Amino acid sequence: MNVVGNSIVYCVIALAIIVFSVLSVTSGKILRAATYLLFTLFSTAALYFHLGYEFLGAVQIAVYAGGILVLFVFSILLTSKPGNNAERLTSKRKTLGLIAAVAGAAVCTYALFSYFSSEVVTLFSTANTVTVEKIGEALLGTEKFQYLLPFEAISVLLLACIIGGVTIARKR
Amino acid sequence: MDLTLLYYLVPSIIMFACGVYGFITRKNLIAILISLELMLNSIDINFVVFNRFLFPGQMEGMFFALFAIAIAAAETALAIAIVINIFRVAKSVDVQNLTKMKF
Amino acid sequence: MDLSLSIITIFLPLLTFFVLGLLGMKMPKKTAGLIGTASMLVTTIVAYGVALNYFFNPDFMVGGVREAQLVFNETWLTMGENLKVSMGILVDPISAMMLIVISTISLMVHLYSLGYMHGEKGFQRYYAFLSLFTFSMLGLVVATNIFQMFIFFEMVGVSSYLLIGFYYQKHSAIAASKKAFIVTRFADLGFLIGIMLLAYYCDTFDFQTLMSNPGAIVGSSAGVTFLGCSAASWAMALIFIGGAGKSAMFPLHIWLPDAMEGPTPVSALIHAATMVVAGVFLVARMFPVYLATPEVLELITATGAVTALYAAIVACVQTDIKRVLAFSTISQIAFMFTALGVARPELHEGVGYMASMFHLFTHAMFKGLLFLCAGAIIHMVHSNEMDQMGNLRKYMPITHITFLIACLAIAGIPPFAGFFSKDEILVAAYENSTLWGVWMSVVAGLTAFYMFRLYYRIFWWSKPDYSHHTPHDCEWVMTLPLILLAVVSCLAGFIPFGHFVTWNGENYDIHLNWTVAGTSIAIALVGILVATVLYRKENSVPDRMADSVKGLYKAAYRRFYMDELYQFVTHKIIFGIICKSIAWFDHVIVDGTMNMLAHMTNNASYAIRKLQSGSIQFYVWVYFIGALLLGVVTFMLLI
Numbered sequence: 001m002n003v004v005g006n007s008i009v010y011c012v013i014a015l016a017i018i019v020f021s022v023l024s025v026t027s028g029k030i031l032r033a034a035t036y037l038l039f040t041l042f043s044t045a046a047l048y049f050h051l052g053y054e055f056l057g058a059v060q061i062a063v064y065a066g067g068i069l070v071l072f073v074f075s076i077l078l079t080s081k082p083g084n085n086a087e088r089l090t091s092k093r094k095t096l097g098l099i100a101a102v103a104g105a106a107v108c109t110y111a112l113f114s115y116f117s118s119e120v121v122t123l124f125s126t127a128n129t130v131t132v133e134k135i136g137e138a139l140l141g142t143e144k145f146q147y148l149l150p151f152e153a154i155s156v157l158l159l160a161c162i163i164g165g166v167t168i169a170r171k172r
Numbered sequence: 173m174d175l176t177l178l179y180y181l182v183p184s185i186i187m188f189a190c191g192v193y194g195f196i197t198r199k200n201l202i203a204i205l206i207s208l209e210l211m212l213n214s215i216d217i218n219f220v221v222f223n224r225f226l227f228p229g230q231m232e233g234m235f236f237a238l239f240a241i242a243i244a245a246a247e248t249a250l251a252i253a254i255v256i257n258i259f260r261v262a263k264s265v266d267v268q269n270l271t272k273m274k275f
Numbered sequence: 276m277d278l279s280l281s282i283i284t285i286f287l288p289l290l291t292f293f294v295l296g297l298l299g300m301k302m303p304k305k306t307a308g309l310i311g312t313a314s315m316l317v318t319t320i321v322a323y324g325v326a327l328n329y330f331f332n333p334d335f336m337v338g339g340v341r342e343a344q345l346v347f348n349e350t351w352l353t354m355g356e357n358l359k360v361s362m363g364i365l366v367d368p369i370s371a372m373m374l375i376v377i378s379t380i381s382l383m384v385h386l387y388s389l390g391y392m393h394g395e396k397g398f399q400r401y402y403a404f405l406s407l408f409t410f411s412m413l414g415l416v417v418a419t420n421i422f423q424m425f426i427f428f429e430m431v432g433v434s435s436y437l438l439i440g441f442y443y444q445k446h447s448a449i450a451a452s453k454k455a456f457i458v459t460r461f462a463d464l465g466f467l468i469g470i471m472l473l474a475y476y477c478d479t480f481d482f483q484t485l486m487s488n489p490g491a492i493v494g495s496s497a498g499v500t501f502l503g504c505s506a507a508s509w510a511m512a513l514i515f516i517g518g519a520g521k522s523a524m525f526p527l528h529i530w531l532p533d534a535m536e537g538p539t540p541v542s543a544l545i546h547a548a549t550m551v552v553a554g555v556f557l558v559a560r561m562f563p564v565y566l567a568t569p570e571v572l573e574l575i576t577a578t579g580a581v582t583a584l585y586a587a588i589v590a591c592v593q594t595d596i597k598r599v600l601a602f603s604t605i606s607q608i609a610f611m612f613t614a615l616g617v618a619r620p621e622l623h624e625g626v627g628y629m630a631s632m633f634h635l636f637t638h639a640m641f642k643g644l645l646f647l648c649a650g651a652i653i654h655m656v657h658s659n660e661m662d663q664m665g666n667l668r669k670y671m672p673i674t675h676i677t678f679l680i681a682c683l684a685i686a687g688i689p690p691f692a693g694f695f696s697k698d699e700i701l702v703a704a705y706e707n708s709t710l711w712g713v714w715m716s717v718v719a720g721l722t723a724f725y726m727f728r729l730y731y732r733i734f735w736w737s738k739p740d741y742s743h744h745t746p747h748d749c750e751w752v753m754t755l756p757l758i759l760l761a762v763v764s765c766l767a768g769f770i771p772f773g774h775f776v777t778w779n780g781e782n783y784d785i786h787l788n789w790t791v792a793g794t795s796i797a798i799a800l801v802g803i804l805v806a807t808v809l810y811r812k813e814n815s816v817p818d819r820m821a822d823s824v825k826g827l828y829k830a831a832y833r834r835f836y837m838d839e840l841y842q843f844v845t846h847k848i849i850f851g852i853i854c855k856s857i858a859w860f861d862h863v864i865v866d867g868t869m870n871m872l873a874h875m876t877n878n879a880s881y882a883i884r885k886l887q888s889g890s891i892q893f894y895v896w897v898y899f900i901g902a903l904l905l906g907v908v909t910f911m912l913l914i
Contacts, residue, residue: 010175017183021210025194030203037206040187044213047180051224056234060216063241068209068248075252076202079259093892097196100899105189107903109182111910116177119225123175126228138231147235154242161246169253171260192899196892204892271889 003124009050016043030080034072041065052128055135180221187214201255201265205248212244278346281325281364281417284374287318288410292403299399308392311402312385315378315409322378322413326371330775341780343367343483348419357478363419365482368776369559369632373416376639377549379763381409383756384544387647390753391540391654401441401538408434412549416556420480421470421514424557428466428521431550432459438545439537451533458530462520469513472506482560489563504570511564511571518554522608525582529838531605535597535659539650542597547604547646548639555611555635562615562628562778569619576616576707580714583609585835587721591728592821592831595659596649599729600642603685606722607638613715614700617707618778626706628778630699637692637767641684644760648678651753652733655746661729665736665813670746673754675734677761682730684764686723687799689792695768695785698792705791712791719795723802728810737813 020043024036041064048057138146187210194207216237223233259265291314299307329335335342348363385405392398411430418424433456440452474480476495485491492507499506516527523531534546545551558565558575565572583606590602611631618627651674656663668675684691687698697719705712748754773783809817821828830836 007175010179014179014183018186021187021190024210025190025198025207030200033203033206037209040210041213044217047183047217048220051180051220053220053224053234056220056237059238059241063245064209064213068245071248071252072202072206075255078256079202079265080200093197096893096896097193100196100896101189101193103903104192104899105185107906107910108185108188111906112178112181112185114914116181119177120174121176121225123225126225128224128228130231130234134231138235145230145232147239150239154239158242158246161249165249165253168250169256196896198892267890267892 006050006123013043013046013050016040017047030076031073034069034076037072038065038069041069051123053130055130055132177221177225180225181218184214184217184221187211187217199266199268201258201267202252204267205251205255209244209248212240216240278325278329278344278366280321281346281366281374284318284322284325284378285364285410285413285417287314287321288406288413290314292406292410295399295403295406299403302399304394304398307399307402308385308389311406312382312389314406315382315385318409318413319378319382322374325366326374329366329371330368339781341368341775343486343780345419345483346417351423355478358474358480360422360480361420362423364417365419366417368780369556370416372632372636372776373556374413376636377409377412377416380544380548380639380643381405381412383643383647383760384540387543387650387753387756388538388540390750391650392538395538397441401438404434404437404441405541405544408438408545408550412553415553418482420482421473421485421561422480424560425463425466425470425517428463428517428553428557429460431545431553432456432463432521435459435534435545435550438541439534441537441541445536447533448536451530451536455530455534458527459520462527463517465513465520466517469510469515469517472510472513476506476510485561486563490567492564493567505568508568508571511561511568512574514561515554515558515565515571515575518557519578519612520554521557522551522554522612523605524554524578524609524612525585525605526837528582528586528605529841532598532601532834535595535601539597539646539653542601543643543646543650546601547642551604551608552611552635552639555608555615555631558612558615559628559632562618565615566620572616572618574616575612576711579609579612579614579616580711580718581609582606583613583715583718584721587718587725588831589834590725591721592828594661596652596661596664596729596733597646597659599725600645600649603645603722603726604642606718607634607642607685610697610700610715610718611635611638613711614703617703617711619707620778622703622706624781624783625778626699626783627703629773629776629783630696630703632776633772634693634696634700636770636772637684637696637764640760640767641681641691641693641764644677644681644757644764645685647753647757647760648674648681651749651757652746654749654753655744657744661732664733666734667746668734671748673748673757677757678730678734680761680764682726685726686803687719687795688723688803689796690765690768692764692767694792694796695787696772698787698795699785701791701795702788716795716798720798720802723799724806727803727806731806731810735811 017040020036020040024033024040027033027036041060045057045060045065048054048060139151140146140148142148191207191209191211191214194210195204198204198207219233219237219240221233223230227233255265258270262270264270291311295307295311302310329344330341335344344366346364346366348361348365350359351362352360354360385402388401388405392401395401408431411427411434415424415427415431418427436452436456439455440448442448470480473485473492476492477485479485492510493505501509504512518524520527531546531551535542537546565575586602586606586609590599590606593599593602611634614627614631614634616627618625618631651671652664652667653659655671656667658664680691684693687694689695701712701715701719704715771785773785777783809820833839
């Protein structure tokens with residue numbers, strides 16, 4: 001893929017991420033916010049593809065967009081009364097949130113720029129060769145930089161979450 | 173256009189700031205959770221980007237993102253279960269109405 | 276009887292105390308009284324056996340000196356290499372004599388109380404306390420070291436407190452018991468400090484070690500002075516203060532008249548015959564050491580003489596018969612102290628010491644008798660006031676005769692006991708200086724006067740209306756002790772006391788000094804005569820005399836305002852000024868600081884309470900901003 005094409009793809013993805021993020025936190029309707037979140041997650045997955053992490057992008061779509069978002073939508077439908085889900089923010093809260101967001105963004109940006117402005121490594125000067133085979137070996141190996149134990153721990157955690165979620169949410 | 177590290181980090185920062193803003197201003201518990209997901213997602217991007225640009229031959233950042241996604245899924249499932257339970261008890265998911273356990 | 280049996284005299288009363296104290300309420304009153312009396316009888320027999328064996332067994336005379344016998348001495352507390360507190364029994368002339376005195380009077384009181392306290396609520400408790408007192412007092416006199424003595428000193432104080440407050444529903448009895456306890460306890464503080472000084476300089480508590488080298492404290496504390504007096508003098512003076520408190524010497528006498536709130540037999544036992552002479556006994560016990568500090572002996576003499584005169588004057592005007600006797604007791608104990616104070620080995624072979632102990636012995640007998648008689652009278656008349664009595668000789672002949680004997684004895688008329696002992700005291704006083712001799716003779720005359728005033732007011736004077744209840748002599752358990760003690764009061768004077776008790780254990784033959792004896796008899800007769808003229812028949816002369824010197828009479832009647840003075844000092848000065856200011860400091864400064872801290876915390880909490888809103892979003896905001904600030908700070912530090 002050539003440089004110009006990549007740059008265009010990047011611009012599209014970055015723009016999508018920014019726009020959908022902002023929309024998802026400012027949208028008045030909760031269901032719309034969830035939809036914008038879905039688009040943000042898709043954009044993120046696209047970013048992963050763009051960076052060459054196909055497997056991660058696939059996981060992002062499958063788990064986040066496919067799993068979590070469905071949960072969100074279900075819970076929204078369960079808990080919202082129709083027509084009464086508009087945001088009613090006090091202006092004071094809004095100011096506080098804006099301050100925090102802007103200040104955080106400013107500080108982080110400043111820090112990043114002062115540290116990485118001299119960075120010359122670009123997307124094209126480095127190669128990325130992550131194959132699913134390597135990922136599978138790393139996930140099920142016990143050597144250095146291999147992750148069998150966290151993998152199993154995550155599986156147990158998920159099981160615990162399933163049981164916990166069922167226990168908490170079930171009707172008594 | 174030289175697509176360096178910073179190009180990828182700036183959208184991540186904005187996404188994170190949006191998450192913070194949403195977390196503080198939203199009243200609906202589910203909306204707060206959505207903001208939380210935004211923040212988590214931006215952090216995932218950071219891990220991947222750092223991995224891609226600073227340690228190109230390795231996969232640690234990617235794996236961290238992978239596990240983070242799995243844990244986010246677990247966390248969300250549990251949180252939503254709690255939210256639903258709260259809704260049953262309080263008939264509302266508005267944080268400002270949830271004052272039952274206040275002093 | 277073997278000396279080691281003396282342990283029985285200590286532990287039998289203790290056992291009785293426990294039995295009566297723990298099980299007394301389970302048994303009938305009469306049983307409890309009989310158990311107490313029977314145990315006391317055994318104790319008395321053993322005590323007599325031990326004492327007589329000690330006095331008459333020639334084994335204990337070594338080279339003409341009666342040796343002290345250490346029967347038991349077990350180490351109880353080890354305080355230092357040489358400094359040990361032991362518990363044991365020391366039998367020597369004075370402790371053997373005290374064994375006799377205490378057990379005799381105690382037995383009489385036990386017997387008498389069977390009648391006197393008949394039907395009282397708490398009869399068993401009364402006997403339990405009597406046993407406790409007897410145990411403590413016997414333990415005191417046989418103490419082998421000064422620390423053991425101190426412990427038993429406190430214990431007699433406690434039993435005295437318990438017995439004075441026996442009628443604990445009576446407000447005045449409670450006040451009196453507290454007063455007695457606090458005043459004597461205050462004096463014992465001096466005693467304790469004295470013991471510490473003594474132990475510090477001599478490195479021993481043991482009497483025999485102290486006696487074998489009486490100058491040790493003077494030698495070891497040489498050069499150490501405080502307020503111009505040597506440490507040795509301070510130590511001995513402080514020990515004397517302890518004794519003075521217990522023996523009600525001026526100005527610590529204020530508790531004794533009030534202590535008459537207790538049952539009358541208790542007054543006879545504790546506040547006339549035994550406990551109040553503990554101070555005299557203490558000084559006598561330490562006498563060789565006191566000889567090394569003659570200035571303290573001067574202090575003792577002066578205290579004794581002042582107290583004797585003061586108490587005698589006050590006794591002349593009191594109307595409560597028990598109070599008259601109480602002041603008479605104070606006066607007589609002061610006689611004993613004076614005798615000890617004027618005693619010097621070089622003066623007439625230290626006759627003062629012997630005279631003091633002799634007077635202690637005889638006084639215990641006739642004062643006990645007087646109190647028991649007073650008890651019998653009060654039992655019949657149901658009042659302590661003289662005005663309610665009169666002409667009782669017709670109704671209570673036995674009491675009358677025994678009371679008369681006791682009065683003659685205390686007034687110093689031969690051949691009754693008091694004459695001999697008081698005569699020896701006067702001899703000792705004259706030997707020391709004419710001033711004290713004359714002084715004590717005057718007091719002796721006053722003694723005769725107030726005792727016969729009391730006698731005539733009770734048994735002669737006018738006849739109040741007894742129609743509702745005719746007094747008569749009491750039952751035999753009450754009259755028997757009177758008769759026995761009267762017999763002793765008649766005969767005790769003929770005991771060759773000098774053969775038994777002298778300051779150094781050597782024999783001393785009493786020679787009556789007829790110059791002194793004649794004078795004292797004459798003075799006593801004058802006192803009796805004046806009392807007879809004034810009080811034999813009801814008349815208004817005493818009242819008119821009182822009116823003519825109204826101020827003096829009133830002052831004496833109010834005991835020269837000593838109680839008021841104490842009241843003023845404690846309430847106005849100590850409580851009012853010192854304590855108030857300390858309390859102010861405590862309330863305002865100490866408490867105030869703490870309150871201010873509490874208020875500040877409270878207010879600060881109220882101020883920041885709003886932060887704890889329960890809104891998780893606000894918490895996150897604060898957390899986020901804080902993290903950012905930290906990041907900024909770190910960043911600036913790194914750059």
